[in-house]
Amino acid sequence: MRRRLARRTFAMAASSVSIALTGSGGAGVMTSGRLLLDAAARAGLYGLMTRSLGPQIRGGESAALLRLGNRPIEGPDDVCDLLVAVDWGNIERFSAEIPLGEHSLIIADPAQGPVPAVIARANPRVVSVPLKDLAESVPQGRVNMVALGLAGTLLGLSAAGIEGVLAGLLTRKGEAVMASARAAVAVGVKAAASVTGAPRLDLADVPAGRVKWSISGNDATGLGCLRGGVRFVAAYPITPATEILEWLAVNLPRVGGALVQAEDELASINMILGASFGGVPAMTATSGPGLALMTESLGLGVAAEVPIVVCNVMRGGPSTGIPTKSEQSDLNIALYGLHGDAPHVVTAATSIADCLFTAQWSVGLAEALQVPVIMLTDQAMGQARAVIDAPTDPGLTSQRLTAPAAPDALAYQRYALTPSGVSPMAIPGTPGCAYTADGLEHSPRGTPSTQAAHHQEQLDKRQRKLATHDYGSAWAEVEGEGDTVIVTWGSLTGAARDAAQRLTAAGTPTRLISLRLLAPLQTEALSALVAGKRVLVVEQSHSGQFFGHLRAHGALPADARSLARPGPVPLRPHEIVAAIAAWEKGAANAA
Known part of the structure; x- marks a missing residue:
């Protein structure tokens, strides 16, 4: 069950490939990454591009981190398959965000110096390509455009498709810039022929004409x-x-x-x-x-x-x-x-x-x-x-309960104690519906009050409207069946989904629960889904805030476990799989 990161090979085309483009501020790796993502989209692929920047926000070291594939991509994979280094500027500051293995391919410009130790220690395969010299062979050529042509071709994208995305981003910069970019991309496309054993995307089953958004x-x-x-x-x-x-x-x-x-x-x-x-x-x-x-x-x-x-x-x-x-x-x-x-x-x-x-x-x-x-x-x-x-519009509309005009100015109660807890809200200027709206506790009419009875009934009202509302099935995404359950939320959902699918394929049926409604917590519904199961709560915080929240509300089995780590390095699928595998092994040894 345990996945060994260093054993991925590319004898066959892959369903997804992870790529990093790195360089100093001004090197243009974000532009190259965006264009590579758009070229993949033109080829009918899915993709995800995240970015890593230094603390100065603008300038300094940067990396465009992509994962492209023939199925929806929602999170990073375990290992970076292809790294194209425009230069090595301060890469040690974010090298932990680019996990490498011995089958990772590094494209490096020898003019930028030796491969840094933080990259070399993973023992990746390194191929030297004179990116700067190639760029200088083109009038006003830029290294990032050479890198774009090189990376896109290695991945299996067509030269026409790569060049086709330039117009959307660069046309406004003038024909001279466009001509230079096309020429630099062409040089990169040609240079790809000298690189063997590169990761390549499986384009065989990509349907044509699929409408997608970037x-x-x-x-x-x-x-x-x-x-x-x-x-x-x-x-x-x-x-x-x-x-x-x-x-x-x-x-x-x-x-x-x-x-x-x-x-x-x-x-x-x-x-x-x-x-x-x-x-x-x-x-x-x-x-x-x-x-x-x-x-x-x-x-x-x-x-x-x-x-x-x-x-x-x-x-x-x-x-x-x-x-x-x-x-x-x-x-x-x-x-x-x-x-x-x-x-x-x-x-x-x-x-x-x-x-x-x-x-x-x-x-x-x-x-x-x-x-x-x-x-x-x-x-x-x-x-x-x-x-x-392309997402469909679910048709959700705002429906505020408003108050009609009232014949008696003393009859309108803005904070009336209704069964649902929601009371009609008057639009300012509605005849007969003037009321006080501020932060003081109040009576049902809105008059400021220090009476214990008013405080109690308004507290109950505000709590009741959240507790009795029907949130439907949107409170969480629930996928799969099994005695093992991964509970997560937010951006870790993609990695958790990958992990659940791998576990299920390896013989450990696993359910994924990703919460969309964190408060009010749907305790009964969540408890019913995890009762009697092996539950791992996955999150990106130092203190396990999500785990503590679920535990405080009694939504988890007593033996539920936490897998928590702070940023900036995200949890990856293999780490979640490994945590479940270690739990299984411990249980087997105890038996």
Whole structure:
């Protein structure tokens, strides 16, 4: 069952291949990676591209990390099959994110010096290609375009397909740049003939004419919010969430919406609270430091029952942490960071494609329940780009319960104690429906109150509307059957899915459960799925926050185990498989 990383060979075409393009800031490896992903899409393939950057965000070392295949790709594989090093600039800073084995192929320019020890220690096969000299053989030639032609050809993509993606990205730079890029790609295509034994994609069964999208997690989140009905956005830029705002700034006005860049995170959440109070579905996007600043106003949204969505794209923490790397360590603040008893909803996307659905669903939940919703993604998902099947619109719409005009101004009770916990919300200016909306505890009419009875009944009301709502089957993705269960969430879903499939194929039937609704936790439903099973909880945090959350709610068997690691290095499928295998071996030895 244990998979040996160093034993992958390429005697036959592979269903998926992992590639890394590395270089210093300005080397253009991100551009090359994006073009390689687009070329794969033109060939009918699926793909995923993540990026590794230094702490300076712009400039410095960088890597485009791709996995291409003939089936949907949602996470990284165990090992990097092909590494093309434009140069070796500071590669030791992120070498741990590029796992290599003895059958990995390294394309290196001898002019850039010897292969660094952190790369050579895996004993990969190294082939020297004079990338810089080849680029200089072309007027204004760039090394990254040579690398693009070389890598794409080695993978089995056609020269026409590689060249065909240049126009979409480079046309605006002028014909001279386009001509230089084409010539440099052609040089790289020709150079590939001197490299043998390279990983090659299986293109035999790729159907023609398949409609696919190339989209990032942040773009998908923006589209999902727009489809859900959001028409006002206020936010302050922060890595790695800024691209959500950039996408919405262009597309929100097309549907009559507006976006404001606020002066800080606290201002942005207060703006969206005001917009939503006025009847317009609203959202903001941020990351951990920004979410920390928003917690007081999130509590205001809970107390005043104002629907908003906060999309939090997690990065390494605490404090400013690691802005350019991924982690799942904002879970605790999202779940428990509000002071007082403040029930709210926390959702999490399970993939780049699912960012669209989860964002749309989150807007609908906020509107239906009149509550703040925190939607969690992370850097590995938000700033990554994937080639996916064109998603269908699930048709989720926002349905806020609003109050009609009232003949008696004293009769309207904004916070009426309804069986569902949701009471009609008046749009400001509705005749007879004036009320006080602030953070103070209040009576059913909205009058500020310190009475114990009012506090008790409003606490019960706010809790009841979340506890009794029907979330349907969207609360989790549940796949497979078996006595072994992997429970996970967020961007680790892809690796966990790969692991579950490998375990099942090896004779250990394994079920995957990836939670999309983290609060309120669907304890009964989850407990029923894992009762009597061997359960491994997989997450990317140092303290096992997700495991602790499930354990605190009594959703896990007593012998459930945790596999947790902080960022920035993601958990890979073979590590999950190995954890299950070690558990099985221990149980067998004990027997």
